[in-house]
Amino acid sequence: MKYLYVYPEKCTGCRECSIACSLTKFGECNPKKAAINIIRDEFNRYEFPIVCFQCEDPVCLKFCHQNAYKIEDGVVIRDEDKCIGCRLCAVICPYNAVTTIDDEIIKCDLCGGDPMCVKYCSTDAILYLDETEELEKRRKEMAERFLEINKK
Amino acid sequence: MFNRRLGIIDLSKKKTFIKQTPDSLKKLFLGGRGLNSYYLYKMIKPGIDPLSPDNVLIFGTGFLTGTLVPNSSRFNVSAKSPETGILGDSNCGGYFAAELRYAGFDRLIILGKAKKPTYLYVTDGTIEIKDANDYWGMDTTEVQQTLRKDLGQVEAAVCGVAGENLVRFACVRTGVKNAAGRCGLGAVMGSKHLKAVVARGKQGIEITHPEMMLETVEQLKEYIMNSKVSSILGTVGTPFLYEVSNTLGAIRTKNSQLNAWSESLNADVVETFVDKMIGCSSCIIHCRHRNKLGGEGPEYTALGLLGANLGIEDTAHVIELNNMCNELGLDISSSGTILGWAFELYERGIIDKKITGEELHFGDFELVKRLLYKISRREDFGDILAESTRNVKRFGKASEDYLIAVKGLPQSDPHDVRYIKAFALGIATSSRGADHLRSRPTLEIFLRLPQEVRDRIYGKGVPGDPTSYKGKEKTVYFSDNIFAAIDSLGICKFICHGFNSPHFVDYTWMKKLIHCTSGWQFKEKDIQEIGKRVIDIERMFNNREGVSRKDDTLPKRYFDDPMPLKIAKGHHIDRKEFDSLLTRYYKLRGWDNDGQVKQERIKELEALT
Numbered sequence: 001m002k003y004l005y006v007y008p009e010k011c012t013g014c015r016e017c018s019i020a021c022s023l024t025k026f027g028e029c030n031p032k033k034a035a036i037n038i039i040r041d042e043f044n045r046y047e048f049p050i051v052c053f054q055c056e057d058p059v060c061l062k063f064c065h066q067n068a069y070k071i072e073d074g075v076v077i078r079d080e081d082k083c084i085g086c087r088l089c090a091v092i093c094p095y096n097a098v099t100t101i102d103d104e105i106i107k108c109d110l111c112g113g114d115p116m117c118v119k120y121c122s123t124d125a126i127l128y129l130d131e132t133e134e135l136e137k138r139r140k141e142m143a144e145r146f147l148e149i150n151k152k
Numbered sequence: 153m154f155n156r157r158l159g160i161i162d163l164s165k166k167k168t169f170i171k172q173t174p175d176s177l178k179k180l181f182l183g184g185r186g187l188n189s190y191y192l193y194k195m196i197k198p199g200i201d202p203l204s205p206d207n208v209l210i211f212g213t214g215f216l217t218g219t220l221v222p223n224s225s226r227f228n229v230s231a232k233s234p235e236t237g238i239l240g241d242s243n244c245g246g247y248f249a250a251e252l253r254y255a256g257f258d259r260l261i262i263l264g265k266a267k268k269p270t271y272l273y274v275t276d277g278t279i280e281i282k283d284a285n286d287y288w289g290m291d292t293t294e295v296q297q298t299l300r301k302d303l304g305q306v307e308a309a310v311c312g313v314a315g316e317n318l319v320r321f322a323c324v325r326t327g328v329k330n331a332a333g334r335c336g337l338g339a340v341m342g343s344k345h346l347k348a349v350v351a352r353g354k355q356g357i358e359i360t361h362p363e364m365m366l367e368t369v370e371q372l373k374e375y376i377m378n379s380k381v382s383s384i385l386g387t388v389g390t391p392f393l394y395e396v397s398n399t400l401g402a403i404r405t406k407n408s409q410l411n412a413w414s415e416s417l418n419a420d421v422v423e424t425f426v427d428k429m430i431g432c433s434s435c436i437i438h439c440r441h442r443n444k445l446g447g448e449g450p451e452y453t454a455l456g457l458l459g460a461n462l463g464i465e466d467t468a469h470v471i472e473l474n475n476m477c478n479e480l481g482l483d484i485s486s487s488g489t490i491l492g493w494a495f496e497l498y499e500r501g502i503i504d505k506k507i508t509g510e511e512l513h514f515g516d517f518e519l520v521k522r523l524l525y526k527i528s529r530r531e532d533f534g535d536i537l538a539e540s541t542r543n544v545k546r547f548g549k550a551s552e553d554y555l556i557a558v559k560g561l562p563q564s565d566p567h568d569v570r571y572i573k574a575f576a577l578g579i580a581t582s583s584r585g586a587d588h589l590r591s592r593p594t595l596e597i598f599l600r601l602p603q604e605v606r607d608r609i610y611g612k613g614v615p616g617d618p619t620s621y622k623g624k625e626k627t628v629y630f631s632d633n634i635f636a637a638i639d640s641l642g643i644c645k646f647i648c649h650g651f652n653s654p655h656f657v658d659y660t661w662m663k664k665l666i667h668c669t670s671g672w673q674f675k676e677k678d679i680q681e682i683g684k685r686v687i688d689i690e691r692m693f694n695n696r697e698g699v700s701r702k703d704d705t706l707p708k709r710y711f712d713d714p715m716p717l718k719i720a721k722g723h724h725i726d727r728k729e730f731d732s733l734l735t736r737y738y739k740l741r742g743w744d745n746d747g748q749v750k751q752e753r754i755k756e757l758e759a760l761t
Contacts, residue, residue, distance in 0.1 A: 012431035012438040019220045019434065023362050029219040030254065030356025042328045043297050045442060047430065101354055119370065120220070122377060122436035123386075 001074040002130050004108070004115060006049040006142055011125035013040040013047035017117035024116045025106065033101050035108035036117045036126070039149065048149055049126055051117070052076065052097040052108040053139060060089035060098060060107070078107045095146055156258040156357075159279045161272060163344055164205055164264030168279045173258060179672065180760055183258060184214035185241060186640030186686040188230035190760075191261060192239065193689050198696045202234035202336075203318055203343040205265035211252070211309065211349055212259040214642015218250035218357055218433065220369050221665050222376060223644035225249060225432035229309070233335035234343070235320040235486065235540050236560035236585050238694045242323075242337055243589065243639050244309075245432035246330030248351060251307035255353030266345040273303070274351045284347040288316060291479045292325040299350055310348040311338035312481020314528040318342050319538040321486035321562070322528075325478065329440070329448035330432065333483040334564060335584055336540070360671035368664050372657070373436055381653045382437055385646060386429060389439040390452035391419040394566070396597060397456070401718025402568045405460045406514050407492035408556055408709050411568045412717045413460035421467050422450065437646050447475030456566020457488025462495070463514030473520055480528040489562030490537055491523060496554050503547050508533045553708045559699065561585025563707075565592065570710050571720040572596050574624040577733055580704045581628065583690035589645065591635060593627040594652055605654050621729045625737035633683035637662060640686060687741070689757055692749050701747040704734055 021034035031038070036051040058076050061069035068082035069089070078089070085105060090098040099106040108115075110128070118128045129135060160169040173187065181187045188210045200206040209231040216224045227249035233240025252260075256277035269284040287295045292312040299308050308326060315322035315338030322338030323331040341347070359365050376382050384392050395418045397403045405413045415421075425445065431438035440448055445468065450458070454474040464470055477484045497503045498512035505511070509532050512519065526534025536543060541560045544552045556563045558579055565588035569575040574593045582590035595601055595609070596618045606614055610630050614623035631650055638648040641662065645651045649658035657665075659676035666674055691699075706725060714724045735745065743749055 009428070012429065012435065014431040014433060014435045014438065016220065016222075016434055016436065020366065022356060023220055023359060023366060026356065027362040028356030028358050030354070031250075032254065032354045033356055042430070042442075042448075043293060045427070116366070120373065122373065123438065 002110075002113070002128050003054055003074075003135075003139065004051050004110065004118070005127050005129055005135055005138060006051060007125045007127070008046070008048045008142070008145070010123045011038065011047040011049050012123055013038055013042070014122070016120040016122065017049065017126060020116040020120035024111065033099070033104065033106065035099060035106045037096070037099060046149065048146060050096055050146065051126070053095060053143055054110075059092050059094070063092055064089055075110055076107070077109055078105065095143060096150065156253060157256055157277070159257050159260045159274065160263070161260060161279060161281065162263045163266040163270060163281065163346065166281055168281065170279070174761070176761065178215065180682065180685060182215040182637070182640035182682055184212055184217070184226065184640045184642045185228040185230070185243060185636065186682060187259065188212040188228045188241060189239070189686055189690050189693065192230055192232070193693045195261070196232055196693075200232065202232040202237065202240070202340060205263075205344070207231050207340055207343070209262040209337070209340050209344060209346070210259065211262075213249045213253050214640060216665060216669060217642030218253040219359065219669060220365055220434065221643065221669070222369065222373055222434060222436045223432070223647050224434045224642050226639070226642045226644055227252065228639060229324050229332035229337045231337055231340045233337070233561075233584065234318070234339045235336035238559060238585070238697050238699055239583050239690050240335035240337055240340070241584055241690075242332035242334045244324070244326065244330050244332040245435075245644060246307070246326040247433045248307040248309045248326040249642065250433040251351040251353060253357060254355055255351040256355050260349065262344065262346065265343065269345050269347055271346065271348040271350055274349065274353075276353050276355060287347050289313065292481050293328065293479060295348060296327070299348060303350065304352065306350045306352040308348045308350045310481075311341040311346070312479065312528065314481040315339055315342040316347070317528065317530045317538070319482065319527055319530065320540040320542070321483040321490070322481050323483045325481055328442075329478045331478070331483070333485065334587060335561065336483070338481050359669055361668045364668040368668050372661060376436060376647055376656060379653055379655055385437050385439045385652070388419040388423050389429065389441050391417075391422040391450065391455055393452040394455045395419060397567045399718070400571060400597075401715060401720035402571050403456055403460045404556065404563070404566050404568045406463050407461060407496040407554060408568055408707070409496065410717060411715045411720055414465040416465050416467055417455045417459045417470060422455070425467065425471055432644070435644065437644070439646065443471050443475070445471050445475060447471070447478055449478070450474040453564060453566055454484050454488075457485055457492075458520070460566065461488045461492040462520055464517055464520070465515075466517065469517045473517070473524065476521065476524055480524060482524060482528060485564035486540055486562040487524060487527070489556055490540055491520060493551075493555055494537060497547060497551050500554070502550050502554075507536065507546075556586070556707045556709070558582075558586035558706060559703050561587060564588055568715065568720070569706070570715050570725055571723045572618040573621050573725070573733070574618070574627045576706055576710065576725050576730065577624055577628045577737060578631070580706050580730075580734070581632075581737060583687065583694060589635070591628050591632040593631045593650065595650060595654055596627065598654075601654060609650055609654060619723060621726075621733045625733055625740050628737060629740045632687055633680055634659070635683075636686040637679050637683040640682060641665070685757065688749050688753060691743065692754055692757065695748050699747070701734070701745070704747055706730070
């Protein structure tokens, strides 16, 4: 199974990933309307890509009262027909990985196996790789790092 | 794409108007620098005082700014320059311009003067004029961080204390170091009591052909990333240019008394101070160094002008001065040039302690620090230095011979242009004074560039020898035009054809990018015409302010003093050769022999709407 792995030390903050995501999904260039977001603060000196970790036991799925979420081949998918747009998933996701903007709820679906964010990143700060034990460790570390940054 | 608005803000009347820029004008000038220059020509009356409420200050984003197009982060700040009294215009990266577009606006035109400190808050299609009393007096980082504390994740373009105090070379800053540095536009903000323009928005930019844009950008990205120049810029940034110029003997040193300086400012040394390389919005080059001393930079310009030009060798000292200029909101190019000038004048006895209040000499880090601070506060001798090149009047006629400036603008490029003749013509004719980012044909440095590549870019008849005057009007003409187009698109020059590379975004790429974004069908020639139109309207602005052939000249030293060191030794600019080069350049431009845009062309451009 392939997943997205982020390398914040290589992220330059440029947001080509987010813009490519919004252009693919909505036909517009808008880094705020994307399944991947870059948390960046040049004054506090960090850039951090935020993308769905495709959790094994995702809270979005667990708490969705419409059962709009399911796991398909290891990917957490939101069924737009079942979703009533309550945004609970976005509120409770500890990694802020579900984006809401205007009337949209945006959740990474790995672009069906050809993630655009990876294609348009110019520094390999986000990679789509077969999972290994080491990479899994990294994924967990990144999740913890994000929680730390989020507290700031 | 076309839902972006034009905001007109009258600070005197506290009124805002929201309009639309007609598509017809966008087709003629695209956006960014092009449209800004069009509006400046239309809206500014000749002869006004740049620091009076009559000046018009424009923040304009490029046609492609904020899109997926690589390096489309840029905007131009434009007004009549308080440093030069002619066209003032400065191009800037960062995240502010993209945010302004996401907030629903292409361009803000600011008129009048607020009674008290003010900032503009632009968000999702609206503009508010707000009280900035609490922010007045803050350094550039502090004000941006405070604005974020008060308003959330905003992007801001601000002036520093230098701008508030009307220092004639105060910059406009966004983020840690991105600056619309040149021409003193921070002082224009200060004169209007405008501390900041703040943007926040979530409106996307609609793209006419999304799939085509994804495809085109994928190809362009691969093309650019495979180039060696991209990887060098992405690893060490512009400091690599320092060594290139220094090896040649073309680093302005101690106010151009010398032309070579210490290897301690080479890129490999600078690199040891770098924490991480970062980028502007949509950037795939990422040339910004987050330094270990708390700021960003230094760029090549800072290494040259705050280092070599002031006789400072210690890399950490240069970085500290760089960070300091950014915090105070001073233009690094003018700061380093004006201080170097004052130091030489003092050493020669042209000015003395009665004016300076203390001894001046090269190589004194503490002295430079003190003076930069005093300039920003307009204290003591700092108050005098803050007047920039206008000090020729105060220091006396003899001082002019040592001033490294053209049309009142201190030279930005740390490159001593006595060796490469095309660079000399470029800074002599640039529409804002001695500046390299209008037309620097950097390829002149690439001695091994095959002749057929040169012919393809510039046309036939340009020899590879950089010291030859022959055909060099063509290299400047080409560069001037294409840089004006790229500035109007909002794309960074680092991926512009002919700037650092014989490849990259040329008119064919521009044509494709414009088409997938807007659906508009341009031919290569049409985009070149846009560039020419921008150059002509800028020249019309300057002609109207009195600029003519007599002003398209160089610092006296470049004509009369041969370079003393290294490969460039013995080279200088020959007055006669330069004069005929200038004549050839005017001819190519279609200007008359006095450097005036012809009546017919003026009529044509004035009729455009």
